[in-house]
Amino acid sequence: MSTPTTDCDVLVVGAGLAGLKAARELTAAGKRVRVLEARDRVGGRSKPGEICGHTIDLGGQWVGPDQKRLLAEAAALGVNTCPQYVEGDSLLHFDGKRRRYASDIxxxxxxxxxxxxxxxxxxxxxxxxxxxGAAWSAPQAAQWDSESVASWMRKHVRTRDARQFLRVVTRALLCAEPEQVSYLCMLEYMRQGKDLRTLLDVTGGAQQDKFVGGAWQIPKRMADQLGQCITLNSPVLGIDQHADAVTVHTAQADYRATQVIIATPPALAAKIDYNQPLPSRRWGLLQRMPMGAVIKIHVAYPTAFWRQRGLNGAVASNDRIFNVVFDQTPADQSIGILVGFMDGAHAVEMSTRGEQARRDQVIADLVSYFGDDAAQPIGYVDQDWTQEAWSLGGYVAHMPPGVMTQYGPSLREPCGRIHWAGTETATQWCGYLDGALQSGQRAAEEILGG
Amino acid sequence: MSTPTTDCDVLVVGAGLAGLKAARELTAAGKRVRVLEARDRVGGRSKPGEICGHTIDLGGQWVGPDQKRLLAEAAALGVNTCPQYVEGDSLLHFDGKRRRYASDIxxxxxxxxxxxxxxxxxxxxxxxxxxxGAAWSAPQAAQWDSESVASWMRKHVRTRDARQFLRVVTRALLCAEPEQVSYLCMLEYMRQGKDLRTLLDVTGGAQQDKFVGGAWQIPKRMADQLGQCITLNSPVLGIDQHADAVTVHTAQADYRATQVIIATPPALAAKIDYNQPLPSRRWGLLQRMPMGAVIKIHVAYPTAFWRQRGLNGAVASNDRIFNVVFDQTPADQSIGILVGFMDGAHAVEMSTRGEQARRDQVIADLVSYFGDDAAQPIGYVDQDWTQEAWSLGGYVAHMPPGVMTQYGPSLREPCGRIHWAGTETATQWCGYLDGALQSGQRAAEEILGG
Structure with missing residues (x-):
């Protein structure tokens, strides 16, 4: 190995929102920081794209009024919010039937x-x-963690409609099937996002607002302010801990510092070679927090024709594959855009079948929601997060049954000179941009306080 | 990157039993093969050790009469079997009470x-x-896969003793807690090992015989016969697929061949960088097959004093931590040896607490089983598989709920020029040395037949 570069105090692995936030906090406190990013861009699960000349978010994009960290960060960076479009009726496509409804119900x-x-x-x-921060120590944690959401549902949910609803919700929130997610993990996710209503709602909820120009600008501007201390195209291969320092290996160079923050999803932290094996509980956790599966899709039309019919573009479905849709029309209404998701098993299946099959499916589903006007889009862009090598899925990692109670306590616990960030380690808004910020700040505070 | 070495037709990643078997089959068929092994030794989860001058197996060691592949392979290599010692009574330590019993019951x-x-x-x-080979397509697969063994037990097992028994069994077989394992995964494991009785039993079962001198000799002799084509200390960093070839990257060198067999546990295959992202279903599986947690422990005494009291050394316990024990006394009876396991949550906990605490625990448990004679061992050797960076646990990977039905079909499916081996991909004796051999042979046949 080459002589390590020793120009920094703290190394940060991952230039997503969590890593960038940690780097900013540390830099502000006078630490010299280097951020190593595997991709050729910053932002992680926040990513810009383009459809018909309009900039879009291929990753995380919404913000709710309870996400105060994210709102404050965006405001400080000069990124403004605008409301998600809600005028008019929503659609439910359930068991083969299409129904319009006006309220949140x-x-x-x-x-x-x-x-x-x-x-x-x-x-x-x-x-x-x-x-x-310690869901595993709740009085009923062992019981709740022994059940998948599916097995819990079979015991506790009587009506078929409610079960179907909960299946759609689990997919939409965690991009995983109810069979795969611990009931305790689901409860913790609800707690972190305040409650299920807040997680699902637009007005007053986690989808209330968007960022003018896109959420991807937040990490971009954070990175711009950090400047030269970010090194792109540098996947971290190994981390060696020594008595007085830590060395981080990449293919191009080695770096030495006193501490390192790993601000990646757990499944990516598991790819790194550690000279000191991680504690058993930490290794165990890293093997047991798979990413959800999701494909985010934008479709553009000459006009937002659904608005003219009193529809707000929102759809939820239990029987179509492109099963969650929102209006994403630009403010100038020069074109109409719909955005939505294939998630869980749908995403895995449609990833396998390829982009043309996905496109055909999406259009067919949109026609069944909005009629024949949806058959002729002028633009189609999809982002298959399961195929992103430096995400391995999206939006977030979940825990299968039995993981949180046994391995959960290692979630934020530093391993010597290694600290852990990333939205999965948040105690509020895990899975969201807000949670990523919280995790980065907390990891920085660990180092500054320690 | 350097110019790749191109002296072989097939590259094999991993010199465990699966990789070595594949290499032998391919070599026998005239293919030029190179085996790349991350460790400084061959054998994978089969590993030699020593206690008081006696050679022992720190990894897999037993063989049953139904494991015909393993028996044939060992015989061909001149490795003989001897019976596991069974004369006398076994012990059950259950709910604080120690009970002797003579039968299998x-x-x-x-x-x-x-x-x-x-x-x-x-x-x-x-x-x-x-x-x-397709448990996911069984008529009731979806239902069975939605339950953890624990949630299934709560519905279908009435007596507390039977539940406790099944918990001990799940830990002993899969080194995981019932909360973590899909009921479908458990059924498939039972099918692969014929039935639960066969998996658990000594006489007639999977623990009937041992290998004279140790099971580790099997991969060792296979490797000796393969000779120069094995390269140790070469962790595979990346695999690039091209139209006509595949390139495998290690820190020291690059290798080019027409096909590659990855014969590692799923969690290690997940560490490799692939230039073509793996199919969504395969990525998903690799993130969802965690290794069990196990510590294997040998304790030596001046004599096999338990034999003198009519005990065969076998213990099972639901309330002690060193909860599965067997007699491992050498044939010449020059000393007495006991061997056993801490598994599942016990292994994780005792790994964290360190070797001295483990040793104290083991001795205390043995005293409670065998009396004060157990208090003064002359030798103690433990092998914490959770801390082996190139195993990430043991004995085997399991599937949490919801994984087999959604991701299972990718278990053996080649990804272009990449083929998959390892005991986890077996259709018989998954988790055993026998399954590893089967998987290696099957992967070789895929290439030879294709």
């Missing part, structure tokens, strides 16, 4: 709606019993 | 024994319904 059977309301109350109570 | 309550017998019949029937 989907047109399911009264019995199912009643059950969902009762479930929401139950989840609020159960999630509220989880100690912040 | 542990002294549980009659009701629990009846229930276990009924469960075994049920599992034989259900496992028998799984299509070989």
């Amino acid at each position: 989907p047109p399911l059977s009264p019995l199912a709606l009643l059950e969902i309301a009762l479930l929401e109350r139950r989840w609020r109570r159960e999630a509220g019993s989880l100690p912040v | 542990p002294p549980l309550s009659p009701l629990a024994l009846l229930e276990i017998a009924l469960l075994e019949r049920r599992w034989r029937r259900e496992a028998g319904s799984l299509p070989v």
